[in-house]
Amino acid sequence: MTIAMGAPPPTHNTPVALARGFLTGGVVGASLAALVVGGIVESVPLFVSGLVLPAVYGLLFYLAGMPRRAREAAVVPRTALALIESLEAVGGESSDVPVRFGLTVVPDDGAAYRVDITQDINLVDLHDYRPRGVLVVQYPQDRPWRVRIVKRPTPEWEDRAASARLDPVPGAARAAEPPEGCALGAVALLGLLLGAAAVVLLFRADLFGREDTAKPPPAARPSVSSTSSTTVVSSASGTVTLGPGRSFLDQGELERALGSLTEGGDTRRALTLVVQERLLSVVFALSGTQAPGFAPRALPYGRFPALVEEAMAGLGVDPPRTWQVTADRLTGSLTVRVVVTGPEGAASLEANGQGKVVRRAPAR
Structure with a gap:
């Protein structure tokens, strides 16, 4: 009990x-x-x-x-005698060693009971504690399981401990903290x-919004009925910004945007073309110069969604957050480069003028 x-x-x-x-x-x-x-x-x-x-x-x-x-x-603890049933050092490398005691506590005005405690004992005093030895202990009246050994009792209790002969009680009579x-x-x-x-x-919103942007867009997403976009054209550049809910990976969006930049039979060659989710930017070669360039309408736009999807899914950026397609012909042949970024860095792949992948650079 x-x-x-x-x-x-x-x-x-x-x-x-x-x-x-x-x-x-x-x-x-x-x-x-x-x-x-x-x-x-x-x-x-x-x-x-x-x-x-x-x-x-x-x-x-x-x-x-x-x-x-x-x-x-503030509550004065009760003092009683206790019989050492067992003791065992349980570790410690300092001068104070934790010792597990099995005690029989015998209050003056109550039933004796058993309790297990662990208390630090100095190595110098360890020889004073032996099985069948009698100690002076204290505990709160309402928590008899919180027994502590009194290392320096008063002379009265010290004399009582020296002359006392205590008998052990059955192990079932045990005090323990209520579970x-x-x-x-x-x-x-x-x-x-x-x-x-x-x-x-x-x-x-931040969590699931990031998950939504991390999903690679399909190759042919349905067109959105909204037609809101902003087009700005100058002698050296042109930009098209799409409205909310639209993407340049949607079917036909790039062709329509490029058409708005080259209206009226504009045959200017482009030095670079940059495509992001909702932004298209083109830098044109100046008229009368011999700078290398390319015809914007000659790009393999139909391959752009597949290239972006391959870059986002197969280059080790998890989860991917942004993507960008860059086409340029500053020197040599036309190069299409797809760059995706995420928490682990950036990765890229390059394709030729027909949209065929020629080089991959996974995230490191």
């Missing part, structure tokens, strides 16, 4: 204890989620919050428990899950 020595019923499942367990679980869950989500979305404030939150909570928890600890410290109830573990787990879920929901 387990004796209580007049202790009150276990308080692990009281409303205050359950609320404290729920709050602790919530702080742990929110902190872990903040560290993970902050790392994914690259938010320094969120990541730092995941580190600071448990420290702040621990400080508040310590301050809130100071009155209770003060009340416990925590299942309800406390359940509410702590619930708090952990809710704390983590709250952080994920608050930053779901």
